[in-house]
Amino acid sequence: xxxxxxxxxxxLSAVLFVLGVAGFLFRRNIITVFMSIELMLNAVNxxxxxxxxxxxxxxxxxxxxxxxxxxxxEAAVGxxxxxxxxxxxSTLNIDEVETMKN
Amino acid sequence: MLLWLIPLLPFAGFLINGLFGRRLSKGVxxxxxxxxxxxxxAWVVKTVFSINLDAANTEHYFTWIQSGSLNIGCxxxxxxxxxxxxxxxxxxxxxxxxxxxxxxxHEGGYYRFFSYLNLFMFFMLVLVLAANYLVLFVGWExxxxxxxxxxxxxxxKKFATNAGNKAFIVNRIGDFGFSLAMxxxxxxxxxxxxxxxFRAAPGASEATLTTIGLLLMLGACxxxxxxxxxxxxxxxMAGPTPVSALIHxxxxxxxxxxxxxxSWVIYTHAPAAMNVIAIIGIAxxxxxxxxxxxxxxIKKVFAYSTVSQLGYMFVGVGCGAFSAGIFHxxxxxxxxxxxxxxxxxxxxxxxxxxxxxxxxxxRKKIPWTFWTMMCAAVAxxxxxxxxxxxxxxxxxxxxxxxxxxxxxxxxFTAGLTAFxxxxxMFLTFFGEYRGHAHPHESSPVMTIPLAxxxxxSLGGGFIAVPAFxxxxxxxxxxxxxxTLVAISVAFGLGGIxxxxxxxxxxxxxxxxxxxxxxxxxxxxxxxxxxxxxYDATVVKPVVNGSRAVLWRGxxxxxxxxxxxxxxxxxxxxxxxxxxxxxxNIRSYATWVLFGSVIVIVVFELGxxxx
Numbered sequence: 001x002x003x004x005x006x007x008x009x010x011x012l013s014a015v016l017f018v019l020g021v022a023g024f025l026f027r028r029n030i031i032t033v034f035m036s037i038e039l040m041l042n043a044v045n046x047x048x049x050x051x052x053x054x055x056x057x058x059x060x061x062x063x064x065x066x067x068x069x070x071x072x073x074e075a076a077v078g079x080x081x082x083x084x085x086x087x088x089x090s091t092l093n094i095d096e097v098e099t100m101k102n
Numbered sequence: 103m104l105l106w107l108i109p110l111l112p113f114a115g116f117l118i119n120g121l122f123g124r125r126l127s128k129g130v131x132x133x134x135x136x137x138x139x140x141x142x143x144a145w146v147v148k149t150v151f152s153i154n155l156d157a158a159n160t161e162h163y164f165t166w167i168q169s170g171s172l173n174i175g176c177x178x179x180x181x182x183x184x185x186x187x188x189x190x191x192x193x194x195x196x197x198x199x200x201x202x203x204x205x206x207x208h209e210g211g212y213y214r215f216f217s218y219l220n221l222f223m224f225f226m227l228v229l230v231l232a233a234n235y236l237v238l239f240v241g242w243e244x245x246x247x248x249x250x251x252x253x254x255x256x257x258x259k260k261f262a263t264n265a266g267n268k269a270f271i272v273n274r275i276g277d278f279g280f281s282l283a284m285x286x287x288x289x290x291x292x293x294x295x296x297x298x299x300f301r302a303a304p305g306a307s308e309a310t311l312t313t314i315g316l317l318l319m320l321g322a323c324x325x326x327x328x329x330x331x332x333x334x335x336x337x338x339m340a341g342p343t344p345v346s347a348l349i350h351x352x353x354x355x356x357x358x359x360x361x362x363x364x365s366w367v368i369y370t371h372a373p374a375a376m377n378v379i380a381i382i383g384i385a386x387x388x389x390x391x392x393x394x395x396x397x398x399x400i401k402k403v404f405a406y407s408t409v410s411q412l413g414y415m416f417v418g419v420g421c422g423a424f425s426a427g428i429f430h431x432x433x434x435x436x437x438x439x440x441x442x443x444x445x446x447x448x449x450x451x452x453x454x455x456x457x458x459x460x461x462x463x464x465r466k467k468i469p470w471t472f473w474t475m476m477c478a479a480v481a482x483x484x485x486x487x488x489x490x491x492x493x494x495x496x497x498x499x500x501x502x503x504x505x506x507x508x509x510x511x512x513x514f515t516a517g518l519t520a521f522x523x524x525x526x527m528f529l530t531f532f533g534e535y536r537g538h539a540h541p542h543e544s545s546p547v548m549t550i551p552l553a554x555x556x557x558x559s560l561g562g563g564f565i566a567v568p569a570f571x572x573x574x575x576x577x578x579x580x581x582x583x584x585t586l587v588a589i590s591v592a593f594g595l596g597g598i599x600x601x602x603x604x605x606x607x608x609x610x611x612x613x614x615x616x617x618x619x620x621x622x623x624x625x626x627x628x629x630x631x632x633x634x635x636y637d638a639t640v641v642k643p644v645v646n647g648s649r650a651v652l653w654r655g656x657x658x659x660x661x662x663x664x665x666x667x668x669x670x671x672x673x674x675x676x677x678x679x680x681x682x683x684x685x686n687i688r689s690y691a692t693w694v695l696f697g698s699v700i701v702i703v704v705f706e707l708g709x710x711x712x
Binding site for chain 1: 683684685691695
């Protein structure tokens with residue numbers, strides 16, 4: 001790993017993040033949106049670890065742990081919400097959850 | 103001395119009658135109203151004859167304004183000038199109050215009339231007793247208010263309320279001059295107190311004193327109905343006749359004369375201002391006398407006569423003969439009040455008729471009124487040895503000493519005065535009765551004040567006012583010239599004779615004279631169209647200008663427009679921000695992303711997270 005410059009890791013991380021954002025904005029299925037959110041979180045994790053290895057400090061690892069915990073909790077709650085929405089509206093299309101419009 | 107009792111007794115009458123009059127009986131209202139004024143008169147008599155009038159009799163009640171070095175208190179004082187004014191105001195006031203019992207007996211709003219009349223007495227007495235310009239101004243404004251209330255007493259008649267408005271508004275123009283004068287006095291002398299100002303006045307520059315004098319005169323022109331602010335007085339005849347007698351003949355309109363006389367120290371050191379006063383006075387006297395020649399309403403004749411006689415008083419003041427001016431003020435109060443009350447008696451006898459063309463031959467039917475009015479008429483015409491002769495002669499002699507042309511114009515005006523007063527007398531009391539009413543003599547409650555005033559009109563000239571006031575004012579040594587006296591008496595008698603010839607000896611001659619001098623007659627009959635000129639040049643431009651510029655332009659356009667624009671702006675911003683809340687989850691997500699990008703960019707540009 002010492003020969004791979006960190007810019008590669010950071011670029012990978014940025015690309016993963018952008019893919020996650022794109023999926024978050026442009027996909028219609030709620031579950032796909034959630035998967036994109038997880039993708040974004042993991043991209044950020046990668047960035048943290050990269051920098052932590054680069055500066056030889058343990059802070060990045062610790063923060064990555066926090067991010068993973070939050071991601072797990074958020075996934076649990078999010079899936080519960082999705083199940084409730086599906087039970088009430090029988091659809092997983094995010095554009096049809098718009099009763100707050102106007 | 104308890105000077106505060108003098109004005110406060112009528113004020114108590116005003117409060118009692120004003121607040122409870124609706125439930126009180128006529129007898130109680132009369133007792134309260136007349137009693138308060140008569141008691142005030144009694145206290146005046148007691149005060150005036152018991153104190154030393156040459157000492158500084160000032161009573162300080164409380165400090166009204168204390169601001170930096172300016173200290174204005176509520177002060178009242180009595181000196182020789184005040185004494186004369188107090189006696190005239192309370193004395194004539196009492197007589198007119200008694201007369202009003204009879205005159206207003208069948209009118210509505212009885213208690214309201216007497217409460218307003220008492221309020222007027224209060225303010226007039228405050229004006230006369232004041233020891234500084236500001237308390238005088240309080241009285242000044244107060245009598246203007248009461249004049250408005252009383253002129254518009256018959257408030258259901260449009261012409262009465264219009265007349266009340268006109269009186270108040272035109273007065274305000276004069277008050278503007280008065281206020282400017284007071285500001286100027288404070289700026290130059292640091293105080294409004296008479297004693298302080300008059301002690302410091304000789305040391306001030308003549309330009310300052312002239313400015314103050316001219317501004318005070320502007321105030322006096324408004325209150326005392328001189329050119330160019332006299333237009334309210336003839337219209338003020340819309341009020342009940344006792345009001346015309348008290349306010350517009352004897353007391354309120356003399357406030358201007360009193361104020362300028364009180365400021366004699368300022369005027370004697372500003373000869374230019376005095377000259378202006380004399381010229382305004384004689385011009386007004388002549389102008390109003392010419393209008394009075396052709397009027398048909400008996401009260402209008404006497405209204406223009408009042409304007410004219412006030413002009414004479416200002417001639418006296420302007421020529422330095424202050425005591426002559428005050429002497430004429432007193433005698434004028436006697437005979438003018440009598441003329442008005444008498445015409446009120448005539449109107450009452452004819453059940454409301456005021457047009458002299460519908461009168462005539464009344465001297466046998468209402469003899470008391472006739473004989474008392476005749477006393478007033480010979481007095482105002484300047485026939486010796488009655489009161490008007492002495493006072494007018496004193497003024498004319500002083501005028502001749504100051505500027506002979508004023509004397510000659512004054513003498514000619516005296517002739518005109520005699521002419522129009524006797525024209526009124528002859529049209530009303532001589533010849534055949536031309537109307538349709540049933541004339542009956544008035545009750546004693548009206549005729550006894552007439553009789554008292556008649557005695558005063560005849561004998562008032564022997565009250566030694568000039569000698570009494572001579573110790574107060576600087577004396578103008580004017581040699582007594584018998585030829586001047588003879589000339590003025592001759593003009594007066596000539597006026598009477600001419601009126602007799604035209605109206606009694608050869609009736610119908612008046613109409614033929616009016617026909618031959620048609621343009622001149624139309625001019626004076628329509629009061630030189632002054633009201634129409636004012637309306638076209640001042641009133642309409644101001645009203646229309648206000649409507650177009652101030653109302654539509656500023657108020658609606660600018661102020662309302664600004665407020666409305668703020669509201670519209672809030673509305674537009676809101677409708678734009680509303681698009682943020684679309685209910686679409688994906689757009690929310692987009693905005694979250696967009697916002698976080700902006701925050702990060704701003705942070706980086708602002709120096710990062712350090």
